[in-house]
Amino acid sequence: MAKNFSEMEDSNRSSNLSIHAVIETSRRTFLRNGAAVSLATVLAPLSGCAVLAGPSNKIGFKPIPVGMGDQLVVPEGYTATPFAPWGDPVGIAGRMPAFKMDGSNSADDQAVQLGMHHDGLEYFPLQGSSRGLLAINHEYTDDGLLHVGGFNPMNPEKVRKAQNAHGLSVIEVEMKNGRWNMVRPSPYARRVTLSTPFRVAGPAAGHALMRTSADPQGLTVLGTLNNCASSKTPWGTYLSGEENFAFYFGAGDKPTQDQQRWGAPKSGFFAWDKHDPRFDLQKNPNEFHRFGWVVELDPMDPNSTPVKRTALGRAAHEGAWVGMTKDGRAVVYSGEDARFEYIYKFVSRDKIKQAGNGLTQAQANKDLLDHGVLYVARFDADGKGQWIPLVHGQGPLTVTNGFADQGEVLIKSRQASDLLGATKMDRPEWLSIDPLSGWVYCTLTNNSQRGIAGKPGVDAANPRVNNVMGQIIRWKDANDFDGRTFEWNLMVLAGDPANERAEAKGNIKGDIYACPDGITFDKQGVLWIQTDAHATQMYKGELSRIGNNQMLACDTATGETRRFLTGPTNCEVTGVTFTPDSTTMFVSIQHPGETPSDRSDPSKPRRYSNWPDYAPNGQPRSALVAIRKLDGGIIGT
Ligand code: FEO
Ligand code: CA
Ligand code: CA
16 A cells, blocks of 8 residues: 555646557666676575576566556566456446546445455456456545545545445456456446445454444444455455554544554544544544454355454454465465564464355355464564464463453454564565465565664564565465464565665565565466555655566566566556466556655656546546456466
């Protein structure tokens, strides 16, 4: 998430192209070619990092240059077709209001249109690799674009529209003649917003800290928000993380110790607290505890009730990813994208069930993630690590220390992890499990406060002060995914190896990038890396040579990294999923043209976007792109 609450300024919109595929051959010369990077440039110690050498035999495309323009670029021999932008109707029969570029769609319109700021997404096949469902997260809103007149002033109707632009979408998609489009209407089409009832499940369901005047039993929460990364479970459901939920609440002048620990601002970032008392913590303190969970949705059943899985702990969850133990239990890895917060894993008590007795596999596993043990990670300097259980009554997690029961341990996972001595990380973002080796990878996107006065210093896993570039850490649990110990190392320090400042030098072997965020292994074992450098940083100093946010392919066996996609101006490239045959890759392009939040300095560049419509007086819109090889082959080869 690149947070920004600035109203969009008018941009210079000169081109007049309809949504189109951008196919660009790699004719441009590289502005910077990192192909001959030496590991001798590494200043930070790499704990147990393998020496990497040799070209990849998994990656076959010709890399593209860094991106500098307002366009989406993919390698020679590929097509990238934008579709499903913010505001298009999802396809609910009889409720398909057209998108209005001037922001004049009503809140009710928005409730049946795709939300803003697409992030994680997953493909669920209906007919193999030619027709399926896409479940999509909508992380946050740019209220400057969303409303006529922008966000100033907000009012209850604008807040309702913003809430309806959050949440999830389920759309049906189909490929005809090599081109993907939405199927509308579709019986599967669905929006999940801040008004959608969620069942609360697991140890914190019904807890006193979860009860509100609107929900005295603490069992039903309206909505989900700030949904960032996604994953698909082995039993066919969609997992989504409620990330920086705290910023939506307003705590007023006297926040409680708990509210301070979770970073609740005095006033909500999006002014919801001023117009919806649910988000005013002085009026509804427990509403705060009802967000920050991993949520699960069965997209194949449009009537299913989504669920908040409290057994996985409350955190600023980027997302959650499932591995399976040898005996068939689920292990769910997650991290929270906040400075100096933690990485978790949950091990289920029960085995994953198969479909049967009239139940789909999703239905057969409807309680699987409600029973098990949550652990937090400690990365030790010797390249080993421990998973420490968050179990009430064990160690410091006692009544004396403020935890009444297991429900409270889970609601206050951060405080529990503080007491357990877990490692404070540099903003854990996505995780992905290498399907071939079982190593688990996690992006640590950056942490500009690491090592500054009054903040935690460096450690082996987070080795750079003022870490503006980020790194990717990986570990292998002992024996199986439920192992209580692990070995770990840093796969890479991001950043240009040629940077002058020691803390910004990277050790990337191949094409350079910064601020890794989305990562996903494909079936071939290629690690796809997506980046999220913020608009205020992207075009200056050490980051200027890296250009627009991008997506790269990494062969983790050789370390080679090749640039595959560059996004339009000021976008974030985030979220990726494949068809089962790996011949289509869907990617989210989020917040193209986002305004740099500091507009007071005229020396700072003003780069905006018209992507993907390129229409006169048009608005930049988050959208998906469907990427295919012209020869119909496997993506990346
Ligand atoms: Fe929503 Fe951590 O990115
Ligand atoms: Ca992210
Ligand atoms: Ca991010």
